[in-house]
Amino acid sequence: MLKTKGYIISFAFAAALICSCGRGPEPYGAVPSPAQVRWQMMERNMFVHFGPNTFSGREWGDGTEPEDMFNPTDLDCRQWVRTAKEAGFKGIIITAKHHDGFCLWPNPVSSHTVAQSSWRAGEGDVLRELSDACREYGLKFGVYISPWDRFDPSYGTDAYNGVFVKTLQSALGSYGEVYEQWFDGANGEGPNGKKQVYDWPLFHETVRSLQPDAIMFSDVGPGCRWCGNESGSNGRTSWSTLNTEGFSPGAGSPPTDTLQRGNVHGAEWIPSETDVSIRPGWFWRESENSRVKSVNRLLQIFYESTGRNSLMLLNVPPDTRGHIHEIDSTRLMEFARAYDAIFSVDLAKGSSVEASSSWGRKYNPSNLLSEDYDSCWASGKGEMTPSITVTFPERRTFNRVSLQEYIPLGQRVHSFSIEALSEDGQWRKIASETTIGYKRIVLTEKVTSSALRINILGSYAEPVLSRVQVFMDDIYVPEEENISPGITMKMGEPLTLDLGKLRNVSGFVYGPAYRGEGGVVMEYDLESSLDGAKWTRVISGGEFDNIVNSPTDREVGLPSAIRARYLRLIPIRSNYSSTYGVSTFDVLE
Numbered sequence: 001m002l003k004t005k006g007y008i009i010s011f012a013f014a015a016a017l018i019c020s021c022g023r024g025p026e027p028y029g030a031v032p033s034p035a036q037v038r039w040q041m042m043e044r045n046m047f048v049h050f051g052p053n054t055f056s057g058r059e060w061g062d063g064t065e066p067e068d069m070f071n072p073t074d075l076d077c078r079q080w081v082r083t084a085k086e087a088g089f090k091g092i093i094i095t096a097k098h099h100d101g102f103c104l105w106p107n108p109v110s111s112h113t114v115a116q117s118s119w120r121a122g123e124g125d126v127l128r129e130l131s132d133a134c135r136e137y138g139l140k141f142g143v144y145i146s147p148w149d150r151f152d153p154s155y156g157t158d159a160y161n162g163v164f165v166k167t168l169q170s171a172l173g174s175y176g177e178v179y180e181q182w183f184d185g186a187n188g189e190g191p192n193g194k195k196q197v198y199d200w201p202l203f204h205e206t207v208r209s210l211q212p213d214a215i216m217f218s219d220v221g222p223g224c225r226w227c228g229n230e231s232g233s234n235g236r237t238s239w240s241t242l243n244t245e246g247f248s249p250g251a252g253s254p255p256t257d258t259l260q261r262g263n264v265h266g267a268e269w270i271p272s273e274t275d276v277s278i279r280p281g282w283f284w285r286e287s288e289n290s291r292v293k294s295v296n297r298l299l300q301i302f303y304e305s306t307g308r309n310s311l312m313l314l315n316v317p318p319d320t321r322g323h324i325h326e327i328d329s330t331r332l333m334e335f336a337r338a339y340d341a342i343f344s345v346d347l348a349k350g351s352s353v354e355a356s357s358s359w360g361r362k363y364n365p366s367n368l369l370s371e372d373y374d375s376c377w378a379s380g381k382g383e384m385t386p387s388i389t390v391t392f393p394e395r396r397t398f399n400r401v402s403l404q405e406y407i408p409l410g411q412r413v414h415s416f417s418i419e420a421l422s423e424d425g426q427w428r429k430i431a432s433e434t435t436i437g438y439k440r441i442v443l444t445e446k447v448t449s450s451a452l453r454i455n456i457l458g459s460y461a462e463p464v465l466s467r468v469q470v471f472m473d474d475i476y477v478p479e480e481e482n483i484s485p486g487i488t489m490k491m492g493e494p495l496t497l498d499l500g501k502l503r504n505v506s507g508f509v510y511g512p513a514y515r516g517e518g519g520v521v522m523e524y525d526l527e528s529s530l531d532g533a534k535w536t537r538v539i540s541g542g543e544f545d546n547i548v549n550s551p552t553d554r555e556v557g558l559p560s561a562i563r564a565r566y567l568r569l570i571p572i573r574s575n576y577s578s579t580y581g582v583s584t585f586d587v588l589e
């Protein structure tokens with residue numbers, strides 16, 4: 001009897017709880033896991049490319065590098081983490097194993113690791129130092145572990161999948177919590193010239209069993225997806241949902257425009273991540289010290305990644321000492337200062353907010369000014385095109401409007417505009433865009449106004465927004481892109497350079513056409529001549545590593561300096577079937 005009563009009481013209590021909150025809007029479509037929401041809220045993370053390539057100057061090592069090549073003279077992971085923290089980053093992902101197969105930790109199933117090197121007499125462990133430093137400073141720790149392995153002798157056979165699982169187990173099971181596991185899409189040949197058929201379900205299962213909350217990155221998730229380029233720009237329209245059926249990471253990935261924009265009504269929640277390097281290459285190189293990206297460019301990247309419903313993952317590669325180089329760390333501090341100057345003053349503060357409709361008291365429009373992500377506004381039931389008016393306490397000057405949807409209920413808005421109130425009492429349109437998602441920072445002209453209005457022009461379910469913020473950015477100046485459009489050549493047609501007279505040549509530069517249009521040369525021969533008639537082979541079967549994903553200028557040093565009047569680059573392989581593009585072909589003296 002008593003027991004029955006107990007049930008009745010607790011039922012009534014639960015019912016009262018539901019009623020006191022009111023039933024909120026229903027989720028729409030695919031929704032994120034709590035770990036995906038936490039991940040998205042990190043907003044700025046740091047990538048760290050470090051390994052034998054740091055010492056060889058290559059972008060893709062081929063696995064033949066001796067272990068002793070990895071020899072940082074003064075490794076200081078605490079310096080990396082301090083720098084990252086001061087720059088506002090929340091997590092760090094390190095290339096624990098890049099395509100060359102070298103492991104930055106003593107991986108028991110590999111003979112190509114720090115343990116076989118003479119660095120710290122084989123006792124060093126970069127993952128240990130970095131994960132300890134992350135814990136000390138309160139940053140999250142993540143790992144990039146390349147499935148493509150140009151060292152492992154079993155690569156290209158079934159046995160390799162087992163080796164890779166053990167590799168994952170060793171890296172993910174020994175260093176505490178891992179917030180992100182990065183699976184690179186590149187899948188070339190191993191040391192035997194064979195390609196591997198990866199057992200993705202097994203790899204995912206391995207990660208899940210060891211790190212249930214780790215977000216798995218690849219071209220198709222399952223945790224987050226590649227944005228489709230390495231230049232720091234996500235699609236202006238960006239759905240966090242994606243259809244992955246029939247696709248796989250790497251060569252089988254969805255087309256670039258799909259990676260950029262996602263799929264509206266996509267079956268799974270797989271938001272975009274924007275990985276980009278602060279330098280032209282992913283690894284540190286002395287010759288690129290003068291080419292560290294400017295604060296202006298870093299702000300642009302932030303606007304086009306996190307500001308476009310993606311997540312900024314900025315690579316800052318340590319140098320041969322094992323330090324983040326002074327030039328990069330200074331630039332990061334300048335970036336952080338600029339970031340704070342713009343985003344620490346929310347001009348919407350103190351405003352009154354009204355909406356054309358609201359979903360009951362719990363979802364009232366003043367929640368849009370609250371810092372608490374979970375406190376949000378929703379339009380009234382069935383109202384798909386509401387508007388929100390933010391009236392400032394006095395006239396304010398701004399050029400950025402930041403909007404956030406409440407993503408635990410899915411991504412809903414597909415079109416909106418922003419208006420500012422003119423002095424003559426008319427509303428004037430200052431922006432018109434498509435998606436919002438977790439965060440959308442809209443760049444508008446500079447406006448002085450007493451109010452702004454956000455018109456939701458289309459939404460697949462009642463819009464649920466968490467936040468509206470307004471900022472003034474006096475720092476970022478949109479740059480005319482430095483475009484060398486380039487020309488398209490036919491394969492079989494070499495690039496020939498006449499230097500005018502005999503000159504000393506120590507290297508050359510090849511630059512693909514803008515955004516790789518017309519195709520990029522992946523493999524080539526290089527020849528020189530004194531008279532334009534008799535040619536001597538200088539490089540046979542040279543490769544430009546990672547040039548398809550990152551179609552930027554490549555400087556190549558010759559094995560030894562030569563004297564020549566003519567130089568010619570003979571393309572062997574392009575990513576287009578019969579053409580290749582070129583914007584630059586020049587010599588280094």
Ligand code: FUL
Binds near residue numbers: 059185186
């Ligand atoms: C690419 C790799 O091939 C590059 O070397 C780099 O690691 C980049 C982040 O991913 O796919």
